[in-house]
Amino acid sequence: MKKALLYIISSIVSEGDKIEIEEKEQDGIIDFMIKVPKVDMGKVIGKNGKVIRAIRNALKIKAIKQNKKININLVEA
Numbered sequence: 001m002k003k004a005l006l007y008i009i010s011s012i013v014s015e016g017d018k019i020e021i022e023e024k025e026q027d028g029i030i031d032f033m034i035k036v037p038k039v040d041m042g043k044v045i046g047k048n049g050k051v052i053r054a055i056r057n058a059l060k061i062k063a064i065k066q067n068k069k070i071n072i073n074l075v076e077a
Contacts, residue, residue, distance in 0.1 A: 001062055001070065005032060008055055013040035018077065029069045035077040044074060 010016035020035040056072050063070045
């Protein structure tokens with residue numbers, strides 16, 4: 001899932017080499033912390049949060065197929 005998330009985020013941002021994704025798993029829930037440059041934060045969030053919501057929904061589908069739960073959070077780098 002981390003590879004898919006990295007691919008999606010790097011396709012959106014202009015500085016794809018500065019993306020950092022941390023993955024932590026606790027109690028069957030996988031937490032992804034995405035760090036993107038400040039200039040690209042608006043692109044990842046999108047208007048009214050539509051882009052990040054779509055990314056979360058796409059990865060939740062993949063997680064459900066694997067019987068897992070995920071959380072995706074954005075952090076300003």
